Amino acid sequence: MTSKVTEAGSISRRRLLTTASAGAALAVSPFRINLLQAEEAPIKIGFPVPLTGPYGAEAQDQVRAGQLAVAQFNDAGGLNGRKAELVVRDDKLNPGEAATRTLELVEKEKVNFVVGSLSAAVQLAINNVTKERGVIFNSISQSDAINEAADFSKFTFHEALNPHMTSGAVGRYAFAKFGKKVAFLTADYAYGHEMVRGFLEVGKEFNIENLGDIRHPLGTTDFSTLLPRLQALKPDILCISNFGRDQQIALKQATDFGIKKSIQIIAPLLSHASRVAAGPQAFDGVVGGCSFYWGIEDKFASTKAFNDAFRKMYDGKLPTDYGALGYGGVRTVLEAVKAAGSVETDKVVGALEALKYDYYKGPQYYRKCDHQSVQSVLVIKSKSKDMKNESDVFEVLSTEEPNEKNLRSCEALGHKS
Amino acid sequence: MAGLSFDLIALQLFAGLALGAIYVLFAIGLSLIFGMLTVVNFAHGAFYMVGAYVGLYLISIGGNFWICLVAVPILIGLFGLAVERVLIRPLYGRGIDYPLLLTFGLSYVMVECVRIAFGKTGYPFDTPEVLQGAVNIGVGYFPLYRLFVIGATAVVLLALWLFLEKTSFGLIIRAGARDPQIVRVLGVDVSKVWLIVFGIGTAIAGFAGLLAAPLQGVIPEMGGTILAEAFVVTVVGGMGSIGGAVLAGLLVGVVVSMTSLFAPEMAKVSIFALMAIVLIVRPQGFFGRAGLMS
Numbered sequence: 001m002t003s004k005v006t007e008a009g010s011i012s013r014r015r016l017l018t019t020a021s022a023g024a025a026l027a028v029s030p031f032r033i034n035l036l037q038a039e040e041a042p043i044k045i046g047f048p049v050p051l052t053g054p055y056g057a058e059a060q061d062q063v064r065a066g067q068l069a070v071a072q073f074n075d076a077g078g079l080n081g082r083k084a085e086l087v088v089r090d091d092k093l094n095p096g097e098a099a100t101r102t103l104e105l106v107e108k109e110k111v112n113f114v115v116g117s118l119s120a121a122v123q124l125a126i127n128n129v130t131k132e133r134g135v136i137f138n139s140i141s142q143s144d145a146i147n148e149a150a151d152f153s154k155f156t157f158h159e160a161l162n163p164h165m166t167s168g169a170v171g172r173y174a175f176a177k178f179g180k181k182v183a184f185l186t187a188d189y190a191y192g193h194e195m196v197r198g199f200l201e202v203g204k205e206f207n208i209e210n211l212g213d214i215r216h217p218l219g220t221t222d223f224s225t226l227l228p229r230l231q232a233l234k235p236d237i238l239c240i241s242n243f244g245r246d247q248q249i250a251l252k253q254a255t256d257f258g259i260k261k262s263i264q265i266i267a268p269l270l271s272h273a274s275r276v277a278a279g280p281q282a283f284d285g286v287v288g289g290c291s292f293y294w295g296i297e298d299k300f301a302s303t304k305a306f307n308d309a310f311r312k313m314y315d316g317k318l319p320t321d322y323g324a325l326g327y328g329g330v331r332t333v334l335e336a337v338k339a340a341g342s343v344e345t346d347k348v349v350g351a352l353e354a355l356k357y358d359y360y361k362g363p364q365y366y367r368k369c370d371h372q373s374v375q376s377v378l379v380i381k382s383k384s385k386d387m388k389n390e391s392d393v394f395e396v397l398s399t400e401e402p403n404e405k406n407l408r409s410c411e412a413l414g415h416k417s
Numbered sequence: 418m419a420g421l422s423f424d425l426i427a428l429q430l431f432a433g434l435a436l437g438a439i440y441v442l443f444a445i446g447l448s449l450i451f452g453m454l455t456v457v458n459f460a461h462g463a464f465y466m467v468g469a470y471v472g473l474y475l476i477s478i479g480g481n482f483w484i485c486l487v488a489v490p491i492l493i494g495l496f497g498l499a500v501e502r503v504l505i506r507p508l509y510g511r512g513i514d515y516p517l518l519l520t521f522g523l524s525y526v527m528v529e530c531v532r533i534a535f536g537k538t539g540y541p542f543d544t545p546e547v548l549q550g551a552v553n554i555g556v557g558y559f560p561l562y563r564l565f566v567i568g569a570t571a572v573v574l575l576a577l578w579l580f581l582e583k584t585s586f587g588l589i590i591r592a593g594a595r596d597p598q599i600v601r602v603l604g605v606d607v608s609k610v611w612l613i614v615f616g617i618g619t620a621i622a623g624f625a626g627l628l629a630a631p632l633q634g635v636i637p638e639m640g641g642t643i644l645a646e647a648f649v650v651t652v653v654g655g656m657g658s659i660g661g662a663v664l665a666g667l668l669v670g671v672v673v674s675m676t677s678l679f680a681p682e683m684a685k686v687s688i689f690a691l692m693a694i695v696l697i698v699r700p701q702g703f704f705g706r707a708g709l710m711s
Contacts, residue, residue: 052638056537056636060538214681216681217682221633221643222439222633225432225436226677226681228425228557229425229677229678232425245539248539248633248634249632249633249634253633256549256551277538277539278541278634279543
């Protein structure tokens with residue numbers, strides 16, 4: 001016992017000496033500057049999004065608006081002078097790439113938070129990494145699975161709409177109006193599957209008849225072999241659940257095939273950037289949902305303020321739906337940091353859960369059990385006439401107000417209530 | 418899903434042939450260059466993409482689609498000539514993988530340059546007004562523009578066939594492909610022949626890109642997806658055989674179309690399954706000459 005104490009004492013004496021000499025060496029070396037800087041290191045937000053590939057147009061808007069949220073935070077003085085920084089990475093719309101980039105962001109860049117992703121499937125890959133590393137991840141793209149107990153963690157937040165809410169809102173509008181016979185053209189991955197499931201669920205209330213669901217791989221460039229079959233089914237409604245360039249090409253080619261003459265095309269989500277990239281003809285008359293449209297600025301002061309700030313930063317350009325999500329995803333995290341007065345994960349999680357916010361589209365909050373942002377869903381129609389400016393592309397047909405009733409229940413998702 | 422009618426199957430068959438025509442147009446340039454020069458041109462998709470962008474640019478400065486139909490192949494052909502003269506020519510006589518790697522790298526450079534010049538976001542490309550809409554072809558409605566693409570492909574094929582088979586220069590090209598050494602001994606400047614073949618191949622790629630633009634819009638990555646399909650067509654048809662590329666292109670289109678009808682999820686896989694079967698039964702493809710790769 002005695003000898004042990006002595007031993008321990010001698011080690012600690014030796015260690016003390018080493019530490020002291022190392023400290024002395026450090027005090028005079030240039031290393032010291034690094035240490036001092038580390039104390040004031042910026043708050044880093046990792047931002048993995050698919051900058052290249054079929055969803056590139058939308059991803060670039062996410063980055064632009066994310067930068068705006070960071071700039072506003074910094075201009076307002078940051079966290080007691082500590083500035084924030086967006087660390088953008090291209091996940092190439094690939095789960096493996098996204099996981100690697102996220103790991104790199106966490107390990108090498110030492111990011112404090114991760115916000116981003118633009119794919120129902122890729123966000124789960126990012127979430128797997130952040131969940132394991134205990135880093136807050138605010139997802140800004142649609143997914144139902146991310147709400148479910150199996151994928152959820154206390155670090156997981158979901159600022160975007162989920163397919164259940166989106167298809168619910170669009171279905172309730174369209175099935176009441178356009179008819180009961182519905183055919184589906186669906187991107188064959190999580191996003192498409194979850195959307196169709198949502199449409200069929202809400203369709204039960206309206207007794208819709210499902211004529212068939214044709215699935216196509218992600219990144220399809222030619223739909224000419226699928227369209228005759230869909231046309232022959234003679235539906236009242238053709239529901240096209242795909243996104244980005246797939247949506248652009250599918251709508252363009254459906255228009256070429258004359259499908260719109262006798263069939264109403266609906267889409268769970270109409271992407272603003274895709275509508276601009278594909279032109280007015282392809283999207284003309286298509287009805288779908290979205291989380292944000294700049295045109296609601298007459299209704300909400302927060303939308304007006306966001307639009308104006310975006311215009312100012314980007315030469316008069318207006319923000320898009322996915323841009324707004326990039327803004328919302330980053331801003332909520334930074335506001336929570338301010339409220340918590342710290343970047344400590346647990347404190348920020350608590351602050352995010354307590355947030356009742358209206359930053360760009362009216363009132364929102366994160367539901368306690370699954371951290372899903374409860375928010376409004378807009379039902380919109382694409383127009384090709386009477387456009388006041390290049391961003392005047394949609395007409396808002398109806399708004400489904402924020403309501404937990406339109407979400408799947410916490411119990412259904414497998415959370416303990 | 419019920420409701421398989423004769424009309425639907427006929428329309429589906431036709432859609433397959435129309436899709437096949439697009440494959441043929443794209444693969445023909447690839448096949449031509451490989452057959453004559455034994456250069457596997459991995460930048461073919463990039464030339465296709467640049468063709469679409471040049472069309473987009475010409476229209477934005479006041480041109481129209483019909484002018485583009487003539488101007489784009491000429492401009493892309495000239496670009497192809499420059500690429501052959503400066504980059505490919507020094508590699509003749511080395512292994513087949515030298516030009517392959519070079520063109521592979523070149524395709525990345527071209528895509529990145531277009532991203533810098535035009536941005537990463539795609540652009541819409543409107544179908545010319547007179548070709549908009551769908552027409553009744555007896556078994557159902559079919560987009561007029563796709564019929565136009567079939568016609569344009571037929572014209573290109575006919576012109577290429579006449580040029581290769583009926584002109585004396587075509588004779589030299591064919592002879593050069595068989596045995597460049599003998600042709601050289603006979604006093605023909607083979608390098609000039611190769612230069613022109615490469616130019617024609619890339620001009621057709623640019624033309625195909627322009628024709629594809631109204632079908633799917635333009636985006637820097639548009640050449641990537643079609644390149645895989647074009648290689649399948651070239652391999653199935655037989656590397657270097659133009660007739661083989663035509664037959665294989667149409668066949669691949671019909672296979673995709675018919676699979677789409679019965680099992681749409683399998684459509685993308687079906688063309689590779691077709692390639693695997695053909696390679697097992699006939700490794701050189703339909704009309705391929707054995708030993709071209711060696």
